[in-house]
Amino acid sequence: PVPLDPPLARRPGTDEPGVRVRMLDAAGGELYEEHRLSGRILEPRLVAGAHTVEVAARLVPEEAGVWTFGVAGWGRMSLTVDGRAMVEGVFARDTDDPTAVHVKPPLRTGRVRLAAGRPVEVVARRELGGDDGRAVMLCAAPPEGDPAEAVAAAARAAAAADVAVVVAGTTEESESEGRDRSTLALPGSQDALVRAVLGAQPHTVVCVNAGGPVELPWHGEAPALLLTWFGGQEAGAGLADVLTGAAEPGGRLPTTWPVSLEGTPVRETRPTGGRLVYEEGLHLGYRAWLRAGTEPAFWFGHGLGYTRxxxxxxxxxxxxxxxxxxxxxxxxxxxxxxxxxxxxxxxxxxxxxxxxxxxxxxxxxxxxxxxxxxxxxxxxxxxxxxxxxxxxxxxxxxxxxxxxxxxxxxxxxxxxxxxxxxx
Structure with a gap:
């Protein structure tokens, strides 16, 4: 589930795009109210006597099925859908990581079957107190589709097109500054998606949106492969300029990309007995591949443009x-x-x-x-x-x-x- 935002979320009472945020006292009385565009509220406004943060939204399901709703934060929290409890309890903080406390607290979820087009009101509450921060998030996810059918539909669309552009990559759940990755594989069914589209359409561009090396087991089959990294607000416009030739892709790899995690020369980074020995010494990155005499998928410094x-x-x-x-x-x-x-x-x-x-x-x-x-x-x-x-x-x-x-x-x-x- 991701934080609720327009067009799914509408503010209760006014039906404006977004959510309603209220600060309540210990008796549940309203002290303050404001309109926000996202259910991700990292620093709700503190007012005298504030005891609870409430985030509410009116949601009109676009499709029928089992929806997943979530509330993120610490301490006593609750989440209801049309008054039906999805989450209720006290969730003690178990980390000193400031990112987890103030930016991305853990998500507690519940599931409920909804009818398409029938509005529901979703309300998340979180009590304030102690040193647990005050971040709270109201999140939702539509019914999960069948990955195999989604891949097949993409292949059919690619086959009927002149050119296919596939955008794959990592997400904040699989790649984050707050924790190490356990795999270099693209999450979900993305490799299957890329292979299906490549098989259906010979004129395919694969764009990889990742912040570091990932396994691309199909890279030798892709006619065009573009690494976009993590773009900002103009990422879409920049990508369009490169794909249409208005701009040349000018980047060069600052890292070496392996064929697979198993083939990387240096991959053991877990301390043993509280001690981590840097046995690789000077042989880091591309130097490690050179010493091992093995070939990566892409060398440090690699990059192509639109000429030779x-x-x-x-x-x-x-x-x-x-x-x-x-x-x-x-x-x-x-x-x-x-x-x-x-x-x-x-x-x-x-x-x-x-x-x-x-x-x-x-x-x-x-x-x-x-x-x-x-x-x-x-x-x-x-x-x-x-x-x-x-x-x-x-x-x-x-x-x-x-x-x-x-x-x-x-x-x-x-x-x-x-x-x-x-x-």
Whole structure:
């Protein structure tokens, strides 16, 4: 269930879109009333003598069946649908997490069968007191449909269309800053949905709306795959611009995306006996894949646009007294429209006396070019890219010698190679 909002929720009495919020005294008398557009009330207005927060809405079910209603908060709470109790009890706070207390308290739910088109009044109450915060939420969910039938209907719609756009992704229930994920799989039947649409329509774009890596077992079958991350209020307009070609998708992955959770080189993050040993050391992220010699689904730095690029030449160095140097990479837009490329430079030191990553990012530069035009990307490699931390000397030190310099499109797609010597 999600917080009630228009068009499902109407304010009792006035029938305005939204909900009615009241502050009541200990005897149930009204102290204050206001109109809100959402049943998610994180900070109801405090008034003298306030004892209970009440959130009420008039709901007209769009479909018949078993609806789920919920109230979120702590302490004594109740939830009724047309006077029928769905939730009633005292729910003691069992966490010190401020997000759970003040932003997303747990939801207590009840279910009731409703007739389509017959209005019901839903009322949630929460008593105030102690250090339990005052957030309260009135939530609802329509009857659950048959996932298999929903997937089949989507496939039929895709087959009858010229182009299909599938938007999949995570939700706040599956991906949150407040807890770790237990899986990288997309929640629900989304993988089945994507596969069904891909099978029905060869012209399909799959948009993945997620805040971090997820498993995409069908990614090799998708003609176009767009990672949208978590957009803001203009996410829809931005996505439309990219899909229609008014704007080029210009992002590059800041993380490496695995084929599956089981295939990730570093995945054990649970402390044992209260102690977590970071055995991976320097080999984090793409460095872990490079050390393991395994291939992810998408490398760190990966990203495509609406044109193609040829990497023609590279000039590296010489290094200065501080070890810093410049890399110049000439790239050409070989496609049919203007574009933007992010040229990435990585270093290697296979004969090092120290433990080092197989390779590491040293710098990058973004360039733009018209169709057929060549452009030079200038990447400044700073001192920090060629130094190491000495535990014995408690400081940064430089190991003189020859570094291999590679340039390309990602940690796993490097087109040009050179060397530079530092003193």
């Amino acid at each position: 690029w040829a990497y023609e030449s590279m000039e590296a160095g010489p290094a200065g007294d501080d070890g810093a140097f410049t890399v110049r990479v000439r790239v050409r837009n070989t496609g049919e429209r203007p574009g933007r490329e992010v040229v990435q430079v990585y270093l290697e030191r296979p004969d090092s006396a120290l433990e080092r990553p197989v390779r590491w990012l040293a710098g990058y530069a973004a360039v733009e070019a018209e169709p057929g035009a060549a452009v030079e990307a200038v990447v400044r490699v700073g001192t920090r890219a060629v130094v190491h931390w000495s535990v014995e000397e408690h400081g940064w030190r430089r190991e003189p010698g020859v570094f291999t310099v590679r340039a390309g499109r990602s940690a796993g797609d490097l087109r040009l190679t050179g060397t530079v010597e530092t003193r």
